[in-house]
Amino acid sequence: MPAPSIVLIVDDNPIGRETLEDLLYGQGYTLAFAADGPEALQQAAALTPDVILLDVMMPGMDGFEVCRRLRTDPHLAEVPVVMVTALDDSESRLRGLEAGADDFISKPFKRAELRARVKTITRLNRYRSLLEERAALQHAHEDLIASYDATIEGWVHALDLRDKETEGHSLRVTEMTIRMARAAGTTEPELTALRRGALLHDIGKLGIPDAILLKPGPLTDEEWAIMHQHPQYAYDMLAPITYLQPALDIPYCHHEKWDGTGYPRGLAGNAIPLAARLFAVVDVWDALRSDRPYRRGWPEHEVLAYLRAQAGTHFDPWAVELFFQVLEAMPCK
Known part of the structure; x- marks a missing residue:
């Protein structure tokens, strides 16, 4: 009363x-x-x-x-x-x-x-x-959300400082994934969660030793086994944080493959969350275009040919087609 x-x-x-x-x-x-x-x-x-x-x-x-x-x-x-x-x-x-x-x-x-x-x-x-x-409550809520997002961006910056070779990768793939999600009809609340998940997709790499993460050459099988744990590390880090639970799909599932051969859970087809299926295409696109300590970035036409070749095995074929539609519509590709 x-x-x-x-x-x-x-x-x-x-x-x-x-x-x-x-x-x-x-x-x-x-x-x-x-x-x-x-x-x-x-x-x-x-x-x-x-x-x-x-x-x-x-x-x-x-x-x-x-x-x-x-x-x-x-x-x-x-x-x-x-x-x-x-x-x-x-x-x-x-x-x-x-x-x-x-x-x-x-x-x-x-x-x-x-x-x-x-x-x-x-x-x-x-x-x-x-x-x-x-x-006043709405304003306080908006201030709190802004603080949360600033914290996320701080984490991403910390990851960039640790791994200079991937600096800027998180922001680039986040922007492109949001473009794809909008084209797919994703709602604004879902876009908010997707943005956070995309920014934090590699947060689990904080649990990977520098000797493996920063190795200037190909990884051994044992090192790859350790590297493959980073999505699980991401889940373990983020799941206890209530406001980040809707953002877990990308950090946890972006290395799953359409044919079920991915990790960490071996999900296949539509069992892989849509956000992760969209992100997977963008993540590989940006990674292949970028220089790494052990290789030069691929030419753009080779990257795009690879994405098409992997549709139906690594990637959701529909997500690949959507990627090309969005890429074509961008003013500066």
Whole structure:
């Protein structure tokens, strides 16, 4: 149950305060009172009421001045102020509006009208506050996600620093895989997970010894066996992180092959997640084009011929065709 709306009643006349209390008692509000302007400002700062019923004619600091000061306080500037006055001339109402009043109630009160106005104002103020709270939560959520993604990019940068030969590879394959996924009709939430997975596709290599990862020549069978563990390492690292669980398909499955001869689980065909099938084509494309310590990058036409030749064995044939469609549509291939 939400807390009752707080109504702050401000009047230097005890009879005026009691009259408003009698009218609002039992209507579901928490009532607070102030007998002059300074006390009204103190009470407002302490309570942040949902509405202030403010008498105009008070000694010392009148209602107009109280209203002006409320509007200069960033914590109270949006609190609705209803001026309660026996003054019924347009000049007084104009002064009230200039001071920041939201509404006026004239003395003597009409019971039904006063209750209806207070009810409407408190309901609208609660709704506005709820919208502001939701907006603040959304902003905090967006900041948190941005921090998460910045952390991911930091991890990728750490991988690049460790293996200079593959520097920039993660960003390149991520961009191309996203292009393919969009062409395949992937939704925006799915693209977010795909982007994270693509960036982190080689995170498991943090568990591979430098002597193997950075070896300037072909690996032995024993070294390949160790290298083949990096998708499992990636899974073990990322699976406990709740927000990265939707991104696991690429780090865990991008070395699976369409014909079932890949690793780590030997998945085949459509049992391989779509994101991993798309990524596998892009990953090999970028790797073959790039120089390595033990070989020069292949010419582009040889890379593309290899991808077509591997359709149906290493790669999903549909993913290969989609890759070529996206590549052809790119302004700078």
